Amino acid sequence: MNPIVSIIMGSTSDLPVMEAAAKFLDDQKIPFEMNALSAHRTPEKVEEFATGAQTRGIKVIIAAAGMAAHLPGVIASMTTLPVIGVPIKASLDGMDALLAIVQMPPGIPVATVGINGALNAAILAAEMLALSDEAIHEKMVAFKENLKKKIVKANEELTDIKFNYKVD
């Protein structure tokens, strides 16, 4: 199957963070691709990537970058596909990347998730795809239900393990 989500990151050093996005999409059987292209070091490659993405069948782009993180915004400026930005924590606790991604000028939005929020970026991509893909929609409903169960189970275990804290 052709990829419909494209994960792009500014540097291969962002890979350990972005693997969580890849894993989620893989788990949900959503076809995706993953590339490292720098807005600053390979601008023509980025342009080629961004302008050609829709034609290649890509529906959502997840772009991750750290520091003066321009990659998500640069890609967003060259496509009408929704672009999800992931600020990578590389300096200043990730605050520089967050501001450089989220504070886009009027006209060119980037859908920003939290610092190092790779998993949430992938979930958001799936939610967008679910708008017109019933199979993915059902997976998202199941995913959310599962999330709930995990917490409830964790709470039950907490109760057991920490019983000694209960005052009788």
Add this chain to the structure above:
Amino acid sequence: MNPIVSIIMGSTSDLPVMEAAAKFLDDQKIPFEMNALSAHRTPEKVEEFATGAQTRGIKVIIAAAGMAAHLPGVIASMTTLPVIGVPIKASLDGMDALLAIVQMPPGIPVATVGINGALNAAILAAEMLALSDEAIHEKMVAFKENLKKKIVKANEELTDIKFNYKVD
């Protein structure tokens, strides 16, 4: 037509900012609704809203809030629809709202735009809808083209007006 985008804000005082989102959707003939519901003051109403949105035909939710801005995250926790968060500048230059919206825990993303970024939230909603709606897609391409023309025109005017700065 039934609304497919729902704009919700934490307080009617957010209205002057959020009108830019309404105006954009109106211009693009994308049917929408607009409500003020507080995550903290009307929690049941918010729950009713969030859990019922999809059934009513809503496809994308734009949620705006200031200060400890919980509304977008609370709604995102109750639906699998994509939720776009708009941090409203009400205190601390909007930094509190930005962090309270974007730094969501793993599992529940909010697609955050810039502080007071109402227009970008609406564009982002349209980009998501365009994934499965060719008419909206064409509008977005035209919108982006138009944006470019405005800047180019502004630059031309700049050249004329500021000619006196040109050294011969």
Add this chain to the structure above:
Amino acid sequence: MNPIVSIIMGSTSDLPVMEAAAKFLDDQKIPFEMNALSAHRTPEKVEEFATGAQTRGIKVIIAAAGMAAHLPGVIASMTTLPVIGVPIKASLDGMDALLAIVQMPPGIPVATVGINGALNAAILAAEMLALSDEAIHEKMVAFKENLKKKIVKANEELTDIKFNYKVD
């Protein structure tokens, strides 16, 4: 005895921090319970918890959360019991959690303590209970007296150990 203080945290990963609160309440023989429920991943459980707390005999709620820490505020919106918020340091040095907890909108206060301030949250809960419970009040007076003695004793030890710094 039924619990009168309820400690609730957004994730079991907050447990190492929150144990200090449990320990203090245990030491003071104030009956309490401890649960992990996520505002975002288990919203109905949180609602059930918050709306039922008072009926179950809970008098004060201590709610801890990190990042976009909505749990304390969400609970506060569903009860008239005093809610004490503990910002957990999970990202950005805890500044995101602090702002997401303390900057509540008019009408729904959260009594916020310092970042990772679990012990202080428990003391604050005890101070509230002491308003109408003479036994707890006496414990708090003793606790405060004891705190003083520890510092005075630490200072005396400091004087002895560091005597070599004294210039004669």
Add this chain to the structure above:
Amino acid sequence: MNPIVSIIMGSTSDLPVMEAAAKFLDDQKIPFEMNALSAHRTPEKVEEFATGAQTRGIKVIIAAAGMAAHLPGVIASMTTLPVIGVPIKASLDGMDALLAIVQMPPGIPVATVGINGALNAAILAAEMLALSDEAIHEKMVAFKENLKKKIVKANEELTDIKFNYKVD
């Protein structure tokens, strides 16, 4: 009736902000007093105030201060009554006051509300009093219900006024 809540502020310049607390307590018929005493300029007066408050019948103290806001913490160090701290925005957008109030060392909590959060401080005080005063408890339930109604009504008005934004 003797006051049971004491509002204290570091400077009379904090009065315009703190009036919201006074107004709320007055509306709820909760007897209170209001004073201006500086932790730095009148330390003995502050000590006299803090150590004598409980004996005079005070149950909750609301302390407001700006900049290096020591007043709430200093008072908290001299009493076992719960102390609610209100950071006043006087410089640095109130961030200095917020940190100087909320980041208390282990042992001496201050229940901190948002920057300029005078109303929330008063509500929090009422919630504490409501733990042992059924009349106040009922008022708080009514207050919360009323808050909800106002938002719902505001939303209804919003719908009417902004009808022109609805796309048919």
Add this chain to the structure above:
Amino acid sequence: MNPIVSIIMGSTSDLPVMEAAAKFLDDQKIPFEMNALSAHRTPEKVEEFATGAQTRGIKVIIAAAGMAAHLPGVIASMTTLPVIGVPIKASLDGMDALLAIVQMPPGIPVATVGINGALNAAILAAEMLALSDEAIHEKMVAFKENLKKKIVKANEELTDIKFNYKVD
């Protein structure tokens, strides 16, 4: 004469700030041009500008932008000419623009000046040109000398006007 310095800004709204740069270059008789091109709204125009600048005889580029200020970095990625970045104060006191400009990844520097530092950007451009242009070098020496004189003169006037503060 052909321009050797090119001032480019992300939006015509940056013009009031950037005029100080234009004025300085005009005063020093350094030929320059001034354009408004958005990294996000006119990416192809920016690319055309950046890749063609050197051929057209441009030696230094001054690029100004606010918010998620990508323009300076995007241009720097497409040329080996030195690029001077001016963070424009449009939101968050200009901190977002500063970080989005200065925190460039290894390999693509932007010579960043202070927030709204248009004059300093122009002086820095002149200093770079002075490395191989003796006439500009002499102008810079004279400019610096003049700067000194103004301060010394201002100090003398200060002494006169404020004589009443001198205690005899």
Add this chain to the structure above:
Amino acid sequence: MNPIVSIIMGSTSDLPVMEAAAKFLDDQKIPFEMNALSAHRTPEKVEEFATGAQTRGIKVIIAAAGMAAHLPGVIASMTTLPVIGVPIKASLDGMDALLAIVQMPPGIPVATVGINGALNAAILAAEMLALSDEAIHEKMVAFKENLKKKIVKANEELTDIKFNYKVD
């Protein structure tokens, strides 16, 4: 009388803030001088000033500057007289000036006061002088006593004016 305190500021634009320091010293009859010299624009003048200050009878230097506020540190590096630094709010709410003054490297301290804290700088200078000048010491005791009285009086007035807030 020869000046024993020297107020120096980076720019005459700092004068409105620094007048509070001049006024205090004048009130206390402490002889002083006031100059504007820029660390960056008149470095030789600053050096001449700093290295000659002690010989001219100066005992304490108050140095004020905004933005990248180097003046206090530069002077401190050239004298063994105590240097008091006043961060001037000119950008970023004065945070840049505060950090650029207070975060001095080991070996060269600057006694930093709050942002725009001109009055406190003058009081601090007087406290230092009071160590060896009994007349100034007595003035400082009186000043502090007076400060207290003003607050107590303000509080009394507060009580009268705001009587309507007292619930009977």
Add this chain to the structure above:
Amino acid sequence: MNPIVSIIMGSTSDLPVMEAAAKFLDDQKIPFEMNALSAHRTPEKVEEFATGAQTRGIKVIIAAAGMAAHLPGVIASMTTLPVIGVPIKASLDGMDALLAIVQMPPGIPVATVGINGALNAAILAAEMLALSDEAIHEKMVAFKENLKKKIVKANEELTDIKFNYKVD
């Protein structure tokens, strides 16, 4: 000899940082004392300390504290001796302590040094004492000269060690 400098810290956990101050004073043969007293946990001890310091012969007080660092300001409010504040890095990189110490209200200055700046606090104390003690003054001149020599020597060593970077 009786101590003339008093080092006081909010907690014995501040000792590792404050030892640099003790060491400097010891090296310079300036008699000092060192105590741990908490503004919040031992307020009466702090008051006793602050109001009695001058009578006991103390001339300068160095007060260190972390988090909501009230100790320096509280002491400054109870004496006319100069108080030097040392912000201790315990949370938020020390920014909370810095703001809680430096942003004192008009009338009560604290001479603040950098975060963890214990050595600089001691040097500053010595500079104040040097105003009326020729022996200390000479030591400070020698100290400063020595500081210079160390840097010059370090630079010479740098030149030797790093010779391989020199391009011939």
Add this chain to the structure above:
Amino acid sequence: MNPIVSIIMGSTSDLPVMEAAAKFLDDQKIPFEMNALSAHRTPEKVEEFATGAQTRGIKVIIAAAGMAAHLPGVIASMTTLPVIGVPIKASLDGMDALLAIVQMPPGIPVATVGINGALNAAILAAEMLALSDEAIHEKMVAFKENLKKKIVKANEELTDIKFNYKVD
């Protein structure tokens, strides 16, 4: 060959960071020198260095410093050579150094690069030199081309290694 770039740092502890600048210049065969001189501890040495640099043939100065980083600005105040400032991360994540370097007053620019951005400082210096040195210009073009190739190659390797993430 005589050095044409001069690297100067405030402390030898900055050396591990600044080696990246030295390495780049060495690789490009651009003659340089490297010194450690403190703006605060060796002000006369710094003055001697800054005022004599141009005569000795230096064309660009790279100045690195941490904390209240005055070195770049102090040097810039004493020469018309372009000065590149490198904020060293020593405290507060390097934010203090960044602000103390970049926020220079009008008239005295410092070309600031990112926190610990030693490599970028050296590249920027080379770009300035390339304006009048064709050999260096060619090296910079080659360097940039090489940078691109590395990223493209890294991306290709990424594709191979991470093939398992590709959904078929």
